[in-house]
Amino acid sequence: MKSYVLPDFNVTIDRETCTVCRGCVIQCTFNVYSFNKEKNRIDIDMNKCVDCQRCITFCPEDSITVTPTPIQYRQNASWSRENIRNIAKQAEAGGILLTGMGCDKPNFTYFDRLLLNASQVTNPSIDPIREPMELRTYLGSKPSLVNISSTGESLTDISLESPQLQVEIPILFSAMSFGSVNLNVQETLARTAVTSGTYFNVGEGGLNPKLNKYADHLVLQVASGRFGVHKGYLDAGAAVEIKIGQGAKPGIGGHLPGEKVTEEISATRMIPQGTDALSPAPHHDIYSIEDLSQLISAIKEATDYSKPVIVKIAAVHNSAAIASGIVRAGADIIAIDGMRGATGAAPQVIRDNVGIPIEMAIASVDSRLNQEGIRNKVSLIAGGGIRSSSDVVKAIALGADACYIATAALIAMGCTVCQKCYTGKCPWGIATMDPMISRRLNPDIAAKRVENLIRGWSLEIKEMLGGMGINSVESLRGNRHQLRGVGLTERELEILGIRMVGS
């Protein structure tokens, strides 16, 4: 069938400077380039270009240019280029349109509508270079009081009473399973979690034995598929996360195609090689808060009450009420994933239309738990659309204890958000299980890059805290007085719990 889908990108090579080294042919996993032996030149099939920019980065002569194609459909305010293209694609394939990474629509980025406060004269700002600035926080359920003897000693060891995750920065690496990313990526994140004093969530794909040495800094996920879940798995990490939902695809399960289930993935997921790994949207033993409570109890029992249990949900319309139930079900930490959260693969229509932004979700959940007097019983991790250190600061001021990041960490490794993760051909060696392409990601170099990112964000967070006259991150948590909204309606401001700029 002849494709009516026009190319997205225009690829050109400067023939004057090109040395025909064929580097682009090797680098492009989507086969845009081919070597024409007869003409001794590089031929281009721009229909295949995804704008990953790998070729541009590695072209030694800077000869390649990729630009959005000038070919446009007739302008129509109702029928956008994307609408027409999507219909054309579906007319050819008859299936659900898949996409990778997070929602790329310009809507709902409330973080960009929030502005931070700064101290001036009477309440001086604090210089983090000269004064201490503390970013450590503990994640887990806290008792309502510390029992203290008449001689001033603590009669309870909170860590024993309720296990805690100690993070030196309020940032954790969100779930990325073995299968959605390769082992090099997982090792990069695990290693960075150790050096940065935080945690990496291995996702639902089981635990590869090569990551065992990082166990103290790993969060292990129990998803609906129960892939790789056994007693040893639960014992191996620092915390266990029950994944109910995911911001990029609330209400949607996961699917790792059988061709990706290699021998190694088969072993860690505990499924036959070559079979599809399907994780359904619902856990088939969880249809109520009571059911969830039983699973939380079972996991705590199995791990001797030594690890906090996280419950991860997608941010949806009634997140606040759901979170209240989850606290009562006994979760120590709730991870809320906003609708800009990323994924290896999701139906585009789901990604772009289901769920709510993390800013609204975290604000409403924090307010609700506070009103119910149970906020101390749980820590909140906000994820899904955290793009910068200022997003972290704003999320914490809205009520989060810490943030999950994933896309930002992948970008630090080289990802250019070309959104083709679901093809398994990631040219940067990240969202691919191809052993040859995977080798492009060197964990030594990638770990240094991610570590640098975390260090840079830490310094920026300290500067922002100091600017607000705060020297400890616990004094930022839920401190909505440090935020003002610009260009938001009264109702939006009310839900966020903040005031308008200038007031």
Added chain:
Amino acid sequence: MRTPIGVKGRNNPYDDDKVIDACSIFGMMDQQGRSMAGRDVVEAMTNMNERTNGLGSGYAVYGLYPKRRDQYVLHVMYDDRKALEWGSKFIDSEFKIVQDEEIPMDRSCCKADAPIMWRYFVDVDSERLNGTGEEDYVVQRVFSINTSEKGAYVVSSGKDMGVFKGVGWPQEIADTFHLDEYRGYLWTSHGRFPTNTPGWWGGAHPFSLLDTSIVHNGEISSYGTNRRFLEMLGYQCTFQTDTEIFSLALDYLMRRRKLPVEIIANIFAPPLWKDIDAMPPQQRNLLRSLRMVYGGLLMNGPFSIIFAKHGLMVGLTDRIKLRPLIAAKKKDVFFISSEESAIRCVQPDLDKVWHPRGGEPVVASCVNIHASTNPVLVMSS
């Protein structure tokens, strides 16, 4: 001395007379419980007028009503006669009023918009408690009045103590309330430079709940976090100022949780994590637990405070000491002040003067007191 600024309205909405200055705090206590006149306190405060601009001052006096030491004393500020009528009726319906009267004031000494000040000596009828503790009962009624939007604000609610405060210079407020006629064994006081909140009579320091009072110099950057933590516990913030946070936090930690003063200091201004990590296991466990559980009450930003309760006066600064605090002793009299000059002005010959470190509490206690509700836990002498 600077000329008092003409404040046109309650809130000085345009900051047109704003003078860049600071707050002054001062406290003195006779550790034997002997009664002292307010003259020295006023003189010390006047000495620090450079730190003040006439938009708010106040005093807390302990051992104030020895003849009625068994009754709670409600000092109530009313916007007008209608509010007075409502408040008196409400208090009469909730308490047994033993005596009530207008607090004597010389209105010629203060700003024109001074509210009506009334005091009620009341008993709590045990039959009304319904399982609530007597103090909790009083606290709930105080919140009821303060949140009623009827123009009534409870300024103090303890036994044998009282708070006198308003918009004006320290000496103006002292003259307004005839403080030279009052005596007490413990005095704390405050002169205000208004920062981000309007200068109004109810917003002046000290802030007080039951017999705990607090004066504060500084500004709390963690206000949003602190307020949220307290609201989760059922407290309501009604006075539009960060200092109120301290009084509510003290009520929770000192009265309800019965935590020792040193522990409270470690909650308000805890050691840094790197110092906690280096401590012996038991101490480390305690301080880590405090930060984990009560982190929402860490007071971030510059502050020096003096808080008091019957038999107790405590001075404390933030942990990196962004505001000054000086302590001194002369025989049985203990002083805490923003400035040494203020202490020297009333007692030039001191036995001991020292500058406590950031986050290090200065604790002065007194055993010879009569009216006390709960015993106060103090771990050191």
